[in-house]
Amino acid sequence: MVGEPDGREVAYLDYNATAPLRPEALEATLGALCNVGNASSVHPLGRDAATRVGTARNQLADLLNCTPGEIIFTSGATEANNLALRAAYARGGVLVTTAVEHLAVLETARVITAGIPDALAVLPVDEDGVVDLESLYTALHDGEVVIVTVMLANNETGVLTDLKPIVKAAHEAGALVHTDATQYVGRLPLDLNEVDVDLLSLSAHKFGGPQGVGALFVRRGTPLQHRPLLVGGGQERGWRAGTLNVAGIAGLGAAAQAARLQLKQEAARTAELRDSLETGLISNVPGCRINGARVPRLPGVTSVTFPGIPADAVLATMPEVAASDGSACSSGAPSPSHVLLAMGCSREDADSTVRFSLGYATTKRDVERAVDATTRAVTYIRSVMAATAEP
Numbered sequence: 156m157v158g159e160p161d162g163r164e165v166a167y168l169d170y171n172a173t174a175p176l177r178p179e180a181l182e183a184t185l186g187a188l189c190n191v192g193n194a195s196s197v198h199p200l201g202r203d204a205a206t207r208v209g210t211a212r213n214q215l216a217d218l219l220n221c222t223p224g225e226i227i228f229t230s231g232a233t234e235a236n237n238l239a240l241r242a243a244y245a246r247g248g249v250l251v252t253t254a255v256e257h258l259a260v261l262e263t264a265r266v267i268t269a270g271i272p273d274a275l276a277v278l279p280v281d282e283d284g285v286v287d288l289e290s291l292y293t294a295l296h297d298g299e300v301v302i303v304t305v306m307l308a309n310n311e312t313g314v315l316t317d318l319k320p321i322v323k324a325a326h327e328a329g330a331l332v333h334t335d336a337t338q339y340v341g342r343l344p345l346d347l348n349e350v351d352v353d354l355l356s357l358s359a360h361k362f363g364g365p366q367g368v369g370a371l372f373v374r375r376g377t378p379l380q381h382r383p384l385l386v387g388g389g390q391e392r393g394w395r396a397g398t399l400n401v402a403g404i405a406g407l408g409a410a411a412q413a414a415r416l417q418l419k420q421e422a423a424r425t426a427e428l429r430d431s432l433e434t435g436l437i438s439n440v441p442g443c444r445i446n447g448a449r450v451p452r453l454p455g456v457t458s459v460t461f462p463g464i465p466a467d468a469v470l471a472t473m474p475e476v477a478a479s480d481g482s483a484c485s486s487g488a489p490s491p492s493h494v495l496l497a498m499g500c501s502r503e504d505a506d507s508t509v510r511f512s513l514g515y516a517t518t519k520r521d522v523e524r525a526v527d528a529t530t531r532a533v534t535y536i537r538s539v540m541a542a543t544a545e546p
């Protein structure tokens with residue numbers, strides 16, 4: 156439960172948009188903010204800032220099971236995705252991605268392959284949101300694929316990708332593999348010794364770090380052309396120029412450590428809460444449907460379609476619950492979720508879908524409140540719609 160400025164309590168179930176700052180991250184961020192020092196300065200205050208950055212790099216490396224030298228700090232996953240794809244695509248060829256990626260991948264892919272015939276292959280997914288491997292194999296066979304980018308967990312449905320067969324096929328074809336792991340990192344265990352991707356993106360605020368900071372993992376030895384988005388002072392080994400965001404990075408590191416230490420318990424607890432949310436909604440709201448429920452998903456996400464009931468009306472009717480509709484907003488104009496459409500959902504059903512996302516601080520009370528409020532909201536909207544539909 157999170158307090159609102161006007162004193163009302165809100166059940167915060169929007170962790171996939173952003174998670175509350177973990178206390179450990181707040182402390183580390185404030186600690187760094189209260190100290191002057193540029194991480195590139197050689198005097199003791201600069202060294203102190205550099206130490207904070209080094210600690211965070213180690214903490215993140217421990218969470219991912221990689222080496223600290225394989226991490227490039229960025230402003231978030233959007234930048235990490237841009238950096239990864241631009242570098243991997245520097246020599247041209249075919250870029251393979253999926254229909255359900257976040258726009259930070261899809262738009263980057265579209266921009267960097269624009270105007271080049273057959274340079275972009277977008278793999279379909281099935282009705283559960285699982286990537287179609289046959290079309291990957293076809294794409295790898297048909298063109299000179301240089302990079303395959305597939306998200307590890309979907310931000311709208313939580314559906315997970317089994318990366319093993321994708322990595323195997325891509326590597327055999329000589330392509331690099333990038334994964335947008337923004338929604339996965341800090342929610343489920345990840346071992347980069349086992350998941351053999353070359354590049355991985357993440358954002359701190361999804362696992363309890365501050366907003367505006369993230370990282371790109373680049374596996375040592377990956378044959379990448381040096382294509383920084385930002386050039387200047389050569390920070391981050393020339394991959395990302397600009398004074399380091401020491402406070403943000405320190406917060407990211409502390410959140411990574413806290414998430415790592417509690418990962419298994421948090422995942423189990425969150426899954427249990429998510430399951431009780433789903434059970435409550437299914438038994439109270441006739442006709443509602445869970446998207447991607449038949450396949451492995453993130454523990455804390457549920458995408459629920461209330462056929463015939465606009466999701467924005469549901470959300471507006473229950474201000475005591477903070478959740479999201481599935482629509483992607485581009486330049487202020489809401490459009491139906493491309494993820495749900497790719498899963499075969501109708502436009503109407505996509506517009507009637509609410510995403511609840513839970514996390515480390517979600518309580519049983521939040522879930523009960525969400526079940527009650529959603530039930531009341533849907534019942535009320537149905538009655539209003541029925542009344543206005545009468546002649």
Ligand code: PMP
Nearest residue numbers: 231232233257259310335337358
């Ligand atoms: N990828 C995925 C899967 C995401 O969910 C998000 C955030 N919604 C991003 C990338 C972009 O992250 P950020 O806005 O922190 O750069």
